[in-house]
Amino acid sequence: xxxxxxxxxxxxxxxxxxxxxxxxxxxxxxxxxxxxxxxxxxxxxxxxxxxxxxxxxxxxxxxxxxxxxxxxxxxxxxxxxxxxxxxxxxxxxxxxxxxxxxxxxxxxxxxxxxxxxxxxxxxxxxxxxxxxxxxxxxxxxxxxxxx
Numbered sequence: 001x002x003x004x005x006x007x008x009x010x011x012x013x014x015x016x017x018x019x020x021x022x023x024x025x026x027x028x029x030x031x032x033x034x035x036x037x038x039x040x041x042x043x044x045x046x047x048x049x050x051x052x053x054x055x056x057x058x059x060x061x062x063x064x065x066x067x068x069x070x071x072x073x074x075x076x077x078x079x080x081x082x083x084x085x086x087x088x089x090x091x092x093x094x095x096x097x098x099x100x101x102x103x104x105x106x107x108x109x110x111x112x113x114x115x116x117x118x119x120x121x122x123x124x125x126x127x128x129x130x131x132x133x134x135x136x137x138x139x140x141x142x143x144x145x146x147x
Contacts, residue, residue: 005089006071007098017091020098024056024064029073033091040077040084103130104137 007020018026031049032041047061065085068074073094074085089097106114114134121127 003072003088005073005094005097007101010098010102017095024050024060025068028061028064028068029087029091029094032074032085032087037090038086040079040086042082042084100133100137103133104141107134107137108141 009020011019016026017029021029027050028046031046035041043058043062043065046065047056047058050056050061065074069076069085073088075088077084077086087094103114118127118130118134121130
């Protein structure tokens with residue numbers, strides 16, 4: 001079973017993780033990511049946190065959290081009839097993963113344009129990191145194809 005998050009949308013005009021998550025999904029994940037590692041979160045805690053800034057139904061929060069678990073962003077456990085949710089990835093791991101997937105897709109679909117775009121970047125440090133990531137993707141793909 002694939003444990004990578006099931007993310008299929010990319011919206012370049014949106015900020016941060018909202019490029020790949022909806023607003024409510026992003027708000028929920030950002031709240032969960034602020035918790036200490038290993039500390040579970042309940043739907044009630046998320047609801048109470050979100051209700052301060054927006055009028056939202058408890059069931060809407062609950063169904064969105066269930067959807068995030070189906071997308072493999074959250075792991076669920078039960079304890080005393082309560083559902084406890086844990087992030088499967090840190091925010092940094094999540095962002096790195098979706099950036100890698102986007103770059104890989106660009107490299108596979110538009111290799112020349114992707115490499116030209118890296119050369120045109122104004123931020124040389126970002127260009128170097130992106131080139132390293134593309135080299136890692138190429139090595140991994142070569143190994144996978146050689147199997």
